[in-house]
Structure formats: C-alpha cells, structure tokens
Amino acid sequence: MPTEQMVAAHPDVRGSVNEALIAAVDAGYACAQACTSCADACLAEQMVAELRQCIRLNLDCADVCLATATLATRRTGSNEEVIRKMLDACTTACRLCGAECDKHAGMHEHCRICAESCRRCEAACRAALGTM
Amino acid sequence: MPTEQMVAAHPDVRGSVNEALIAAVDAGYACAQACTSCADACLAEQMVAELRQCIRLNLDCADVCLATATLATRRTGSNEEVIRKMLDACTTACRLCGAECDKHAGMHEHCRICAESCRRCEAACRAALGTM
Amino acid sequence: MPTEQMVAAHPDVRGSVNEALIAAVDAGYACAQACTSCADACLAEQMVAELRQCIRLNLDCADVCLATATLATRRTGSNEEVIRKMLDACTTACRLCGAECDKHAGMHEHCRICAESCRRCEAACRAALGTM
Amino acid sequence: MPTEQMVAAHPDVRGSVNEALIAAVDAGYACAQACTSCADACLAEQMVAELRQCIRLNLDCADVCLATATLATRRTGSNEEVIRKMLDACTTACRLCGAECDKHAGMHEHCRICAESCRRCEAACRAALGTM
Numbered sequence: 001m002p003t004e005q006m007v008a009a010h011p012d013v014r015g016s017v018n019e020a021l022i023a024a025v026d027a028g029y030a031c032a033q034a035c036t037s038c039a040d041a042c043l044a045e046q047m048v049a050e051l052r053q054c055i056r057l058n059l060d061c062a063d064v065c066l067a068t069a070t071l072a073t074r075r076t077g078s079n080e081e082v083i084r085k086m087l088d089a090c091t092t093a094c095r096l097c098g099a100e101c102d103k104h105a106g107m108h109e110h111c112r113i114c115a116e117s118c119r120r121c122e123a124a125c126r127a128a129l130g131t132m
Numbered sequence: 133m134p135t136e137q138m139v140a141a142h143p144d145v146r147g148s149v150n151e152a153l154i155a156a157v158d159a160g161y162a163c164a165q166a167c168t169s170c171a172d173a174c175l176a177e178q179m180v181a182e183l184r185q186c187i188r189l190n191l192d193c194a195d196v197c198l199a200t201a202t203l204a205t206r207r208t209g210s211n212e213e214v215i216r217k218m219l220d221a222c223t224t225a226c227r228l229c230g231a232e233c234d235k236h237a238g239m240h241e242h243c244r245i246c247a248e249s250c251r252r253c254e255a256a257c258r259a260a261l262g263t264m
Numbered sequence: 265m266p267t268e269q270m271v272a273a274h275p276d277v278r279g280s281v282n283e284a285l286i287a288a289v290d291a292g293y294a295c296a297q298a299c300t301s302c303a304d305a306c307l308a309e310q311m312v313a314e315l316r317q318c319i320r321l322n323l324d325c326a327d328v329c330l331a332t333a334t335l336a337t338r339r340t341g342s343n344e345e346v347i348r349k350m351l352d353a354c355t356t357a358c359r360l361c362g363a364e365c366d367k368h369a370g371m372h373e374h375c376r377i378c379a380e381s382c383r384r385c386e387a388a389c390r391a392a393l394g395t396m
Numbered sequence: 397m398p399t400e401q402m403v404a405a406h407p408d409v410r411g412s413v414n415e416a417l418i419a420a421v422d423a424g425y426a427c428a429q430a431c432t433s434c435a436d437a438c439l440a441e442q443m444v445a446e447l448r449q450c451i452r453l454n455l456d457c458a459d460v461c462l463a464t465a466t467l468a469t470r471r472t473g474s475n476e477e478v479i480r481k482m483l484d485a486c487t488t489a490c491r492l493c494g495a496e497c498d499k500h501a502g503m504h505e506h507c508r509i510c511a512e513s514c515r516r517c518e519a520a521c522r523a524a525l526g527t528m
Binding site: 138139157161165168170173206208240241246 | 265297302308309337340
C-alpha cells in the first residue's frame with residue numbers, strides 16, 4: 001500500500017511522517033482482511049459450531065481494525081484523543097482475537113495466519129500509541 | 133430500525149434485551165448518517181476552509197459510530213472488553229465532534245442538527261457503558 | 265434518523281430533497297443493522313451448519329447496504345453513475361439475501377424480520393433508481 | 397497483506413485460488429487507503445474550494461473499494477451476482493476518481509499517487525470480472 005507516500009504528500013506533513021502510525025495503518029488494513037477471511041473460512045469448517053466465538057471475535061476485530069486504520073490515516077486538523085482511544089481499542093481487539101485464533105491454529109491454517117496478523121497489528125498499534 | 137426486534141430474536145437473548153445497548157446501536161447508526169451528511173454539507177459551504185476541523189471530526193465520528201453500532205449489535209459469544217472500549221471511544225468522538233459542530237450551529241443548520249445527533253449518541257453510549 | 269433534515273440543510277440542496285433517495289438511505293442503514301444482527305443470530309443457532317449461505321448473504325448485504333447508504337447521503341459535487349451502480353448492486357444484494365432469509369423465516373424470527381428489511385431496502389433502492 | 401495465504405486456507409478453496417480476485421482484494425484495500433488519504437490531504441490544501449469534487453469522489457471511491465474488497469474476500473457459499481455488480485461499480489468508481497485526481501496530479505503529489513492507485517484497482521477489478 002502507498003500509505004507512507006500518501007501521508008508524506010499531505011500539505012501539513014511535508015515528508016515528516018510518524019512511521020509508527022503509518023505501520024499501524026498498514027497493519028490495520030491487513031488485519032481487517034485476515035479477520036474477514038478467517039471468519040469466512042471458520043464458517044465453512046465442519047466444526048463451525050465450535051468456532052462461533054472465533055468468528056465473533058474475527059468480525060469485531062475486522063471492524064475495529066478498519067475504523068482505526070481509517071482514522072489513523074487522516075492528518076487534517078487533529079483528533080488525537082480519539083485516535084489514541086481507537087488504537088487502544090484495536091490493541092485489545094487484536095489481542096483477544098489473536099488469542100482465540102491461536103487455540104485453533106494447530107487445526108486450521110487460516111486461524112494460524114490470522115493470529116499472526118492480529119499480533120502484528122496489536123504490536124503496531126501499541127508502538128503507535130507510544131509515539132502520541 | 134428493527135434493532136430491538138432483531139436482537140430479541142437472537143437464540144441466546146430470548147427477549148431479554150439490554151435496552152440501553154439497543155439505544156446505543158440506533159443512536160450510532162443515526163449519528164454516522166448525520167456526521168457523513170455534515171462533512172459533505174460543510175465541504176459545499178463557501179467558508180469550507182474554516183470548516184476543515186469540523187469535516188475531520190465528522191468523518192472520524194462517522195467511522196467510530198458505525199464500528200461501535202456494528203459491534204454492539206452482536207450477541208453470539210462475547211467480547212465485552214472490546215465493546216466497552218468502543219463505547220468509550222464513541223463517547224469521546226461524539227463529545228468532540230458535537231462541540232465543534234456547536235461552534236458553527238448558529239450559521240449552519242446541518243451543524244446544529246449534527247451536534248444534536250452527537251449529543252444523543254454520546255449520552256446513549258454512556259448509558260450503555262453504565263449497564264456493562 | 266435525521267436524514268431528511270440533514271440533506272435539506274446542504275447548501276446545494278436548499279430544501280429540495282429527493283425523497284426517494286432519502287428513503288433509500290434510511291432503508292440502507294436499517295437493512296445493514298438487520299443483516300448484521302441476522303448473521304450474528306444465525307451463527308448462534310444450533311443448526312448453524314445449515315445457515316452458512318444465509319450468514320454469507322447477510323454479511324455481504326450489510327456491507328453493500330452501508331456503502332450504498334453512505335454514498336447516497338452525499339450531495340457535494342456529483343457522482344451519479346456510481347450511485348446508480350451501487351443502488352443497483354444493493355437491489356440485487358437485498359433481493360438475494362431476502363430470498364434466502366425467507367427460506368428460514370418459518371423457523372427463525374430473526375430471518376423473518378431480516379427478510380422484511382431486505383425487501384423494504386430493495387424496494388427503496390429501486391424507487392430511488394427510478395428518479396435518477 | 398496475507399490475502400492469498402488466507403483464501404488458500406479456506407476449506408472450500410484448498411489452495412486453488414482465483415489469483416485475479418485476490419489481486420482485486422489487495423488493490424481494493426490499497427485504493428481505499430489512498431482515497432481516504434487523498435480526501436484528507438485535499439481538505440488541507442489552500443485551494444480546497446477547487447478540490448471539492450475530488451474529495452467527494454475520493455470518499456465515495458474509498459467506500460466502494462472497501463465494500464468490494466470485503467465481499468471479494470469471502471468464499472463460503474456463493475454470491476457471484478453481487479460480487480460481479482460490486483466489481484463493476486468499483487471499476488467505475490476508480491475510473492472516475494482516477495480521472496479527477498489526474499487533473500490535479502501536476503500540482504498535488506497526493507492526487508498523482510491516488511490516481512495511480514485508482515487505475516491499479518480499476519484494472520484489477522476488470523481482470524477479476526473477466527474470470528467470473
């Protein structure tokens with residue numbers, strides 16, 4: 001994704017981007033895709049009844065990741081308090097979803113990959129929070 | 133919106149709905165619409181340059197409201213910690229967006245109505261938080 | 265939702281709103297909520313394995329309804345060709361999701377209510393298309 | 397993004413992925429980010445009043461891209477008619493947004509990069525349509 005190039009071209013940014021926040025944006029979109037995909041794959045598994053909580057957390061995590069990545073993309077004016085709360089909510093959503101996916105990682109490859117995406121996004125959001 | 137009927141028909145809910153959470157869902161969708169509309173109307177105003185911060189907060193608020201309303205709709209399994217963080221983030225997003233819209237309420241009817249939607253959603257999210 | 269008031273306050277609209285398009289916006293948000301709720305309730309049903317296609321169509325329909333309602337809210341500048349294609353895609357998404365929900369309406373109240381929301385949104389999008 | 401790995405791990409896909417559809421998913425998320433970023437950067441430009449139509453098309457394009465990428469991610473059950481309509485709507489949204497961004501590409505680097513993202517997404521959606 002051209003996230004860094006785009007943000008660097010913002011008239012109020014002029015090249016001095018917050019790298020950690022950019023990384024959180026990219027990780028957020030990637031995690032939204034992974035969670036949407038994992039919810040969908042879990043739904044097709046024979047043991048779907050045992051994957052209900054995983055699907056629920058996947059769907060919630062996808063929604064939170066997308067909203068967080070979208071907000072963290074914007075640089076006009078400011079809305080730091082809300083971005084911080086969203087980065088924090090996203091850290092929690094990813095931690096819980098990743099932990100649930102981990103339980104099924106041995107049996108379902110999509111859960112294993114999704115758990116990795118969640119951990120990456122959780123770390124990226126935490127690092128971004130540390131810069132604000 | 134048929135929010136209450138829908139949630140009441142969930143197999144794990146069986147009629148015993150959390151009214152405050154239902155109200156937050158409805159207020160969230162309504163506030164997302166109002167904020168999307170206010171951002172769009174501000175953009176068309178002659179004094180758009182002075183409404184940049186209002187547009188920014190409107191766009192962010194719409195995203196947070198939609199994600200919050202979507203999460204608060206789900207009842208399968210559980211994800212209370214994340215819903216609480218989203219309700220809290222939504223309270224903040226609505227408070228800040230409503231305060232900014234209020235500044236332009238005397239001049240722009242869309243800002244006046246949007247500020248009302250934000251206050252209603254802020255109060256609904258706070259009330260829902262109080263029940264969890 | 266204050267949709268009509270908001271759009272009527274847009275500086276380029278000045279009170280002369282397209283009522284059919286406003287109705288499509290409201291029906292779109294309501295249907296997104298109903299479909300999100302129905303997907304979630306289906307997932308909690310004991311017979312979840314037989315409701316996979318219903319959940320899939322619900323999730324898709326919710327996404328298309330939200331995007332359509334958001335686009336149809338905007339009045340600054342113009343983007344009629346895209347709105348028409350989205351209204352058309354939304355008509356199809358609602359028709360197919362409503363038909364699938366109808367199959368389960370006798371057994372699941374959430375499917376019955378969701379099918380109604382889909383039909384209402386399908387009709388509203390078709391009527392809006394007729395005005396553009 | 398781990399899109400291809402995730403879809404390849406879906407129980408009904410078992411490794412035989414539609415590469416063109418995967419490419420459309422990745423291009424859709426990337427274009428949503430670019431358009432969100434371009435709308436935000438345009439809003440901060442001194443000549444914002446002349447960028448209204450660009451911002452409008454950016455916001456619409458971001459919404460259509462996200463919905464399309466999300467739908468095109470799912471493989472459980474089927475919903476081909478709706479995916480085709482969304483890929484078609486996304487092709488149009490990207491074509492129009494890219495053409496508008498191109499007009500400002502000489503003056504604004506963010507419009508130049510965004511136009512590229514739009515063209516890439518338009519081509520990816522068209523290629524995916526050709527396989528369905």
